[in-house]
Amino acid sequence: MRLGGAYWFATLPSGSLGLLVMSHVLAAVAWPYANGPRHIGHVSGFGVPSDVFARYMRMTGHDVLMVSGTDEHGTPIQVQADAEGVTPRELADRYNRVIVADLHGLGLSYDLFTRTTTRNHYAVVQELFEGMYRNGYIVPKTTMGAISPSTGRTLPDRYIEGTCPICGYESARGDQCDSCGNQLDPIDLRNPKSKINGETPEFIETEHFFLDLPALAGVLRQWLDTREGWRPNVLRFSKNLLDDLQPRAITRDLEWGVPIPLEGWRDRGDKRIYVWFDAVIGYLSASIEWARRSGDPEAWRRWWSADGQGKDAPGYYFMGKDNIVFHSVIWPALLAGYSGEGSRDGQPGELGRMNLPTEVVSSEFLTMEGRKFSSSRRVVIYVRDFLERYDADALRYFIAVAGPESNDTDFTWAEFLRRNNDELVAGWGNLVNRSISMAAKNFGAIPPVDPAGLTEADEALLAVARAGFGAVGELIGRHRQKQAIGEAMKVVAEANRYLSEQAPWKLKSEADRPRMGTILHVALQVVSDANTLLTPFLPHSAQKIHELLGGTGVHAPMPVVEEVEDLDGGPAYPVLTGDYSVGARWESVPLEVGRPLDPPKPVFRKLDPSIVDEELARLAG
Numbered sequence: 001m002r003l004g005g006a007y008w009f010a011t012l013p014s015g016s017l018g019l020l021v022m023s024h025v026l027a028a029v030a031w032p033y034a035n036g037p038r039h040i041g042h043v044s045g046f047g048v049p050s051d052v053f054a055r056y057m058r059m060t061g062h063d064v065l066m067v068s069g070t071d072e073h074g075t076p077i078q079v080q081a082d083a084e085g086v087t088p089r090e091l092a093d094r095y096n097r098v099i100v101a102d103l104h105g106l107g108l109s110y111d112l113f114t115r116t117t118t119r120n121h122y123a124v125v126q127e128l129f130e131g132m133y134r135n136g137y138i139v140p141k142t143t144m145g146a147i148s149p150s151t152g153r154t155l156p157d158r159y160i161e162g163t164c165p166i167c168g169y170e171s172a173r174g175d176q177c178d179s180c181g182n183q184l185d186p187i188d189l190r191n192p193k194s195k196i197n198g199e200t201p202e203f204i205e206t207e208h209f210f211l212d213l214p215a216l217a218g219v220l221r222q223w224l225d226t227r228e229g230w231r232p233n234v235l236r237f238s239k240n241l242l243d244d245l246q247p248r249a250i251t252r253d254l255e256w257g258v259p260i261p262l263e264g265w266r267d268r269g270d271k272r273i274y275v276w277f278d279a280v281i282g283y284l285s286a287s288i289e290w291a292r293r294s295g296d297p298e299a300w301r302r303w304w305s306a307d308g309q310g311k312d313a314p315g316y317y318f319m320g321k322d323n324i325v326f327h328s329v330i331w332p333a334l335l336a337g338y339s340g341e342g343s344r345d346g347q348p349g350e351l352g353r354m355n356l357p358t359e360v361v362s363s364e365f366l367t368m369e370g371r372k373f374s375s376s377r378r379v380v381i382y383v384r385d386f387l388e389r390y391d392a393d394a395l396r397y398f399i400a401v402a403g404p405e406s407n408d409t410d411f412t413w414a415e416f417l418r419r420n421n422d423e424l425v426a427g428w429g430n431l432v433n434r435s436i437s438m439a440a441k442n443f444g445a446i447p448p449v450d451p452a453g454l455t456e457a458d459e460a461l462l463a464v465a466r467a468g469f470g471a472v473g474e475l476i477g478r479h480r481q482k483q484a485i486g487e488a489m490k491v492v493a494e495a496n497r498y499l500s501e502q503a504p505w506k507l508k509s510e511a512d513r514p515r516m517g518t519i520l521h522v523a524l525q526v527v528s529d530a531n532t533l534l535t536p537f538l539p540h541s542a543q544k545i546h547e548l549l550g551g552t553g554v555h556a557p558m559p560v561v562e563e564v565e566d567l568d569g570g571p572a573y574p575v576l577t578g579d580y581s582v583g584a585r586w587e588s589v590p591l592e593v594g595r596p597l598d599p600p601k602p603v604f605r606k607l608d609p610s611i612v613d614e615e616l617a618r619l620a621g
């Protein structure tokens with residue numbers, strides 16, 4: 001793993017060469033819940049967009065820290081583990097491994113993808129809890145808790161079922177309704193029943209801890225009022241959430257989770273910190289784990305510290321829209337409360353004062369053939385099944401051009417086939433293939449430009465490609481990835497039109513040969529530029545095309561899965577990490593005349609139309 005240097009020579013998107021102070025950028029990616037494999041709806045929201053952004057920022061010379069991990073606590077994992085007769089840890093181990101493999105297969109370039117069951121994570125969660133408690137933003141509150149009348153013992157949330165008071169779903173759990181997704185308290189349920197023996201639970205006074213959100217409303221509003229460039233619906237939704245902030249319970253009657261780090265509570269087996277409270281802290285704990293593994297345990301501060309060298313480091317948070325509240329209210333409230341910045345003031349804890357998020361980049365939902373994804377109803381395609389049959393870049397392309405960036409969008413197999421065959425294969429793949437194969441066949445190398453020089457058409461095409469760096473880059477920087485890949489594909493379309501118009505295949509005589517070489521040189525240069533423009537979106541094929549153009553070395557760095565020891569003595573686990581300091585820069589690199597070229601193998605696979613019916617039959621089960 002790598003640490004960033006202080007200065008970096010980089011070509012600015014405008015094309016001017018300048019000395020940039022290398023800035024630190026945090027890419028904080030939503031934590032997938034470890035209760036099953038991920039489907040393509042999940043990765044279209046948090047996974048691919050964050051990777052496109054991180055790759056682009058690295059290519060422009062920024063020192064990006066991209067972190068996430070599996071979210072492994074909470075009732076749903078405990079319930080599923082109970083049903084399977086395994087421990088929650090065993091269940092989390094299984095799906096942590098599956099999810100790491102899914103994200104690896106997609107080429108998502110995490111600096112560290114870890115998990116919430118590490119000892120490091122427990123320690124960081126407890127440090128934030130204690131700091132907020134000292135500052136008065138976490139308060140104990142007497143509330144009504146369920147007990148079993150026949151045994152007198154506390155009845156954990158997961159063993160209480162009843163009708164959801166919000167949507168009327170009849171099998172809502174004590175802490176959450178799986179139908180409408182709202183968080184509940186057991187006492188909210190209508191007709192609560194014990195799932196153990198069917199008796200009606202009794203509610204008695206019990207103590208839990210609450211996050212005092214009203215005391216943090218002022219600092220949250222101040223922060224949201226200064227946000228710029230957010231997707232308008234995300235900012236509007238976030239501001240509306242502030243209108244009715246109530247204290248929120250952050251502990252539960254549950255055995256699986258992070259213990260409450262206070263005297264008299266630490267050793268209690270029946271009370272744990274609520275899963276959503278611990279999971280959002282993962283961004284920070286994963287950054288600290290990354291730093292500890294890098295050999296410089298303090299390095300995380302460059303992305304987080306609001307006082308030190310991290311104070312200008314922006315942080316971008318990527319997620320689906322169902323997670324906005326945790327990132328635009330809960331997480332900034334925790335950071336501000338720990339830093340001592342709410343209406344009760346206070347002192348920062350030992351980790352210091354923290355940066356609040358720069359932007360919450362939330363996407364909408366992907367549906368599948370017009371329906372909501374649902375594992376139980378089998379309206380689903382899992383990432384691993386997809387990657388067994390299709391290439392990662394084919395999915396990445398679909399997500400980039402047709403994903404749920406700012407509207408709900410629908411994945412259909414017919415549309416996937418069309419995008420793959422008509423755009424990726426017939427557009428980009430065809431340009432790569434015909435320009436390289438013509439040059440390989442006629443010259444065996446990158447041909448030189450005729451001393452007679454370039455024509456107006458040659459110059460115009462080269463200019464279109466060079467202008468792409470500014471246009472595409474600016475759009476990725478503003479999280480407008482759909483438009484960004486559209487601009488890159490316009491360069492591809494222009495190059496295909498240029499080849500058709502120039503028709504180098506007709507220039508067969510010896511006298512025409514220098515002109516043929518010039519046309520192919522220009523075409524290959526634009527293939528190289530377009531390949532760089534598409535690298536954040538299509539890293540796997542970008543590496544292959546780089547090599548087809550005679551390039552060597554790493555063009556698009558890829559993540560690796562590493563088995564690591566827990567830093568504090570817990571069990572070993574797999575992480576995703578990588579060395580992303582190598583690879584292409586966001587600039588046009590002049591092709592080297594005379595570099596040998598071989599006849600290319602196709603980079604993209606044309607799919608047979610029969611896959612549509614096959615996949616629909618699988619969906620129908």
Ligand SMILES: [Zn+2]
Nearest residue numbers: 164167177180
């Ligand atoms: Zn409900």
